[in-house]
Amino acid sequence: MKVFAPYLSFIWDSAKDFGMDPAELFSEAGIDPSLRLDINARINGEKLDLLTWLAMQESNDEAFVFHLTEHLHPSYLGVMGYAWLASATLREGFERLSRYQKVLSDVGFVKLEDREDALLVHLEYDAPALHDPNLRELMRLANGVKLCRMNAGESFQPKKIQFKQPEPNRVATYYSFFHCELEFNADSSVLQIDRDDADRPLSGANAQLEALFEQQMIEYLARLNKDDIVSRTQAAIFKQLPSGRASIEEIAGKLGTSTRTLRRKLKDAGSSYKDLLAETRRELGKRYIHDKSLSLTEVAFMLGFSDSSSFSRAFRSWTGESPSAFRDSA
Secondary structure: OOOHHHHHHHHHHHHOOOOHHHHHHHOEEEEEEHHOOOOOOOEHHHHHHHHHHHHHHHHHHOHHHHHHHHHOOOOHOHHHHHHOOOOOOOOHHHHHHOOOHHHHHHHHEEEEOOOOOOEEEEEEEEEOOOOOOHHHHHHHHHHHHHHHHHOOOOOOOOOOOEEOOOOOHHHHHHHHHOOOOOOOOOOOOEEEHHHHHOOOOOOOOOHHHHHHHHHHHHHHHHHHOOOOOHHHHHHHHHHHHHHHHOHHHHHHHHHOHHHHHHHHHHHHOOOOHHHHHHHHHHHHHHHHHHOOOOOHHHHHHOOOOOOHHHHHHHHHHHOOOOOHHHHHHH
């Protein structure tokens, strides 16, 4: 279980606020403090659990997690944090978090579920916490709400929060932070967002920055795991699309392999070149279409289509609408 090391910075900041010695806390948890400044470093997730638990114990404050969350800064999440700020909607931000969760941690997962009146964001871990699972769950849900407030404003309120943990004695501090209905002893950890709030356009949206950050996340994952042929292929597709040279032959050449070998490796990984190309174009296309400074012809060429009509047919297959109708409705 590995975690993006700069994420630890908000624990360092909070510890100082509480008059603790953060260097001593990090040392007790077996973590080199300098790693929090290294964007290429990852640390053992069990040590993160221990660090958080130690800080909580020393704070003697039942609302410590909520103070901790207030120190969360986008830069502590690396490129994922900046991509989050550029998202067009909260839904889009969580979709990206779901796809690229491994940028931050290789054990957590984000799953989205649509209901008639709400978007349900399931925030879970694949591995048990060794020290305090309730503390980890609270941090994950509180951080999710904090991220929403970064984009939608401090007045953002979830529709409902569901906890697997039993109702705590300090439940008033929970209500003070979340400002919504709370359910305890639930089957899973869920952040519920009103559908209107989930799909409301955000003022910080920037489609071109989104695409740039998305490419960087894919490249980061490809570097993180040299054997991840899917991420490596998608990273190459991102780079080649604007030039119009994103054929499987071109991509195989960029990856230093043969077309036949690339097809086989992707198949073994449960994917295919055709699917990755379509997925990359679809995600980029839906982002670019929001940027009205780009003409539809420019969008078509940025996605590697030879003409606007080819792009229009593909876009209609992705969304059920033409690019112009989708842009107008957005």
